[in-house]
Amino acid sequence: xxxxxxxxxxxxxxxxxxxxxxxxxxxxxxxxxxxxxxxxxxxxxxxxxxxxxxxxxxxxxxxxxxxxxxxxxxxxxxxxxxxxxxxxxxxxxxxxxxxxxxxxxxxxxxxxxxxxx
Ligand code: FES
Numbered sequence: 001x002x003x004x005x006x007x008x009x010x011x012x013x014x015x016x017x018x019x020x021x022x023x024x025x026x027x028x029x030x031x032x033x034x035x036x037x038x039x040x041x042x043x044x045x046x047x048x049x050x051x052x053x054x055x056x057x058x059x060x061x062x063x064x065x066x067x068x069x070x071x072x073x074x075x076x077x078x079x080x081x082x083x084x085x086x087x088x089x090x091x092x093x094x095x096x097x098x099x100x101x102x103x104x105x106x107x108x109x110x111x112x113x114x115x116x117x
Pocket of ligand 1 (some may be wrong): 070
């Protein structure tokens, strides 16, 4: 699914993003994105673990908004992209998300957050 509007690019229907199950989608430019359901909201993060570049979408949502990499267990905050547990150390990028008419729109890509000093 891919359609453009002022809100961004449609990447999925909200009903397709199940609570507790990451969903892999692809932007029109081929960028892989992982969607994580959060009640009536959805968070969008890079579908690439900075530890070994494997996809995160095969992982689990182990706590609200906490995405765990299926390969070696690194954890990320799906809201901010912050790395919460290793072996990864870097944060991942995120996108602004708008839900409208049951569709999930991705807007601007946000840079990874740096850990608090
Ligand atoms: S590839 Fe994700 S923790 Fe190693």
